[in-house]
Amino acid sequence: MGIIEKLQFYFGFSFVVNALIVGVLIALCSSLLGVTLVLRRFSFIGDGLSHVAFGAIAIASVLKISNQNIIVMPVTIVTAVLLLGIGSSTMIKGDAAIAMLSVGSLAVGYLLMNVFSTSANVSGDVCSTLFGSTSILTLSDADVILCVIMSVAVIIIYCMFYNRIFSVTFDESFAKATGTNVNAYNFLIAVVTAVIIVLAMNLVGSLLISALIIFPALTAMRIMDSFKGVVICSAVLSVICALVGIIASILYSTPVGATIVVVQIVVFFIVSFGAGLAVKA
Amino acid sequence: MSYISCKDLTLGYEGEAVAEHVSFEVNKGDYLCIVGENGAGKTTLMKTLLNLTKPLSGTMEIGDGLLPYEIGYLPQQTVVQRDFPATVWEIVLSGTLSGSGMRPFYGKEQKKLAKENMEKMDIWEQKNRSYRKLSGGQQQRVLLARALSATEKLLLLDEPVTGLDPKATEEFYSLIRRLNRDGITIIMISHDMEAALKYAGHILHIEKTGSFYGTKLDYIESDLYKSFHLNTCRHKHTKACFQGGEN
Numbered sequence: 001m002g003i004i005e006k007l008q009f010y011f012g013f014s015f016v017v018n019a020l021i022v023g024v025l026i027a028l029c030s031s032l033l034g035v036t037l038v039l040r041r042f043s044f045i046g047d048g049l050s051h052v053a054f055g056a057i058a059i060a061s062v063l064k065i066s067n068q069n070i071i072v073m074p075v076t077i078v079t080a081v082l083l084l085g086i087g088s089s090t091m092i093k094g095d096a097a098i099a100m101l102s103v104g105s106l107a108v109g110y111l112l113m114n115v116f117s118t119s120a121n122v123s124g125d126v127c128s129t130l131f132g133s134t135s136i137l138t139l140s141d142a143d144v145i146l147c148v149i150m151s152v153a154v155i156i157i158y159c160m161f162y163n164r165i166f167s168v169t170f171d172e173s174f175a176k177a178t179g180t181n182v183n184a185y186n187f188l189i190a191v192v193t194a195v196i197i198v199l200a201m202n203l204v205g206s207l208l209i210s211a212l213i214i215f216p217a218l219t220a221m222r223i224m225d226s227f228k229g230v231v232i233c234s235a236v237l238s239v240i241c242a243l244v245g246i247i248a249s250i251l252y253s254t255p256v257g258a259t260i261v262v263v264q265i266v267v268f269f270i271v272s273f274g275a276g277l278a279v280k281a
Numbered sequence: 282m283s284y285i286s287c288k289d290l291t292l293g294y295e296g297e298a299v300a301e302h303v304s305f306e307v308n309k310g311d312y313l314c315i316v317g318e319n320g321a322g323k324t325t326l327m328k329t330l331l332n333l334t335k336p337l338s339g340t341m342e343i344g345d346g347l348l349p350y351e352i353g354y355l356p357q358q359t360v361v362q363r364d365f366p367a368t369v370w371e372i373v374l375s376g377t378l379s380g381s382g383m384r385p386f387y388g389k390e391q392k393k394l395a396k397e398n399m400e401k402m403d404i405w406e407q408k409n410r411s412y413r414k415l416s417g418g419q420q421q422r423v424l425l426a427r428a429l430s431a432t433e434k435l436l437l438l439d440e441p442v443t444g445l446d447p448k449a450t451e452e453f454y455s456l457i458r459r460l461n462r463d464g465i466t467i468i469m470i471s472h473d474m475e476a477a478l479k480y481a482g483h484i485l486h487i488e489k490t491g492s493f494y495g496t497k498l499d500y501i502e503s504d505l506y507k508s509f510h511l512n513t514c515r516h517k518h519t520k521a522c523f524q525g526g527e528n
Contacts, residue, residue, distance in 0.1 A: 039365065159385075160385045161385065162385070163378060163387065164378065166367070166371065166375055167375040170362065170365055170367060170372065171362065171375075173331070173333065173354070173356055174356060174376075174427070174428075174431075175375075177331035177332065177350070178350055178352075178353070178354070178378070178379035178432075179349075179350030180378060180379065221366050224366060225366060225409075225410070225411035226366065226368040226371060226409075226411070227366060227367040227371050
């Protein structure tokens with residue numbers, strides 16, 4: 001069977017189409033926010049929040065709550081608000097707070113899953129939550145609809161507040177001094193970040209979410225001079241990488257999340273190398 | 282009524298006072314330099330003026346038609362900003378946000394305002410260049426144009442010449458003097474005593490207790506200036522320093 005026929009065969013299944021839709025939307029949203037997060041030196045927020053979400057999932061499964069989002073979403077949002085919103089005035093500062101929460105909730109989550117597990121295959125469960133190995137291929141229609149609604153909301157919010165997000169990202173003090181309600185925008189960014197991370201866990205699992213957030217932004221910053229250019233370029237790169245990654249993972253039966261990240265790494269180095277050559281030329 | 286009048290401010294952070302009994306006022310068209318040792322409370326005072334923090338005690342009143350958010354601000358640059366991927370145009374435009382209410386996108390007047398200020402700062406030709414590729418002096422002009430887009434009344438500059446070479450520093454000072462002559466009120470926090478005495482009309486010298494506020498001429502006669510100047514000269518061990526301060 002040639003590659004084309006193989007693809008045609010797979011696209012006959014609705015779960016493959018669902019995976020592509022969800023994958024592309026999440027890649028788009030996370031790359032949009034990624035630009036802001038990376039520029040504000042919050043690259044690790046994805047990692048931290050996703051581990052918190054992992055801990056919340058563990059709690060939800062111990063409590064045998066079927067719809068895990070009821071617990072996971074609020075917990076992650078609250079953590080995001082605490083870390084991003086009032087990060088400057090808390091006792092533990094920035095990166096240390098994120099590292100502590102990240103490692104702490106990972107440990108607690110794993111412990112809970114081990115002690116209270118009802119499943120026969122604990123390490124399998126943990127592995128799929130962390131690396132999202134197959135979950136994107138087992139999405140229900142309700143998952144897909146939720147994801148589409150959330151992603152569209154994120155994109156609309158981002159466009160509406162684009163100029164203010166730029167202003168707050170570039171210079172928070174100036175924005176505040178000239179009358180922008182910086183706290184409200186920090187809150188908004190924190191909530192949207194949390195929502196995207198919880199959604200993205202379905203795609204790449206908690207360990208690889210950072211990659212979705214930082215790689216497209218970093219790659220775009222190598223070649224683009226304007227903020228708008230960076231945002232658009234990182235969105236385009238992210239979508240292409242997600243598509244290529246998902247299709248490759250279907251064709252070669254590799255894990256979805258890890259494949260997407262490898263594609264992003266390859267693109268990052270190609271672009272960096274190309275940009276280096278262009279500077280010399 | 283003054284633009285800003287502060288009475289008996291106590292400056293500090295986390296409940297610890299660093300400077301007490303600071304009183305001064307800023308009137309329309311003034312050029313005020315704020316000097317003082319490191320840690321004397323200059324930055325805290327600036328944050329107070331910008332409504333970013335509240336003073337521990339004392340009052341700050343704003344009047345003469347100046348609204349609290351009409352203070353244009355030129356911050357000390359952070360490392361993050363120096364390599365920020367944004368064009369000159371994007372940055373200057375962001376200054377006009379303060380007058381745009383809740384509209385999501387920039388209107389015609391805002392673009393016009395940004396253009397005017399960029400022409401005033403002589404950076405219109407650079408408008409599509411990336412901020413991170415500009416020299417330090419050009420970056421300061423961009424931030425000035427942004428501050429002017431936010432207000433036409435009062436500019437607050439925080440150590441603006443730090444990191445600039447002598448030529449860029451000289452250009453920057455004459456730019457500020459031109460703006461001041463055009464009627465824009467200037468408050469500048471500075472380490473550069475020589476330039477403060479050369480350009481400013483009023484001086485606020487912050488000390489732990491007994492800060493000085495007055496005109497430049499009064500300041501040169503004050504004991505605070507004499508002791509401060511003597512100390513600086515002892516550190517530098519230069520003859521020129523003693524002579525330089527007297528003119």
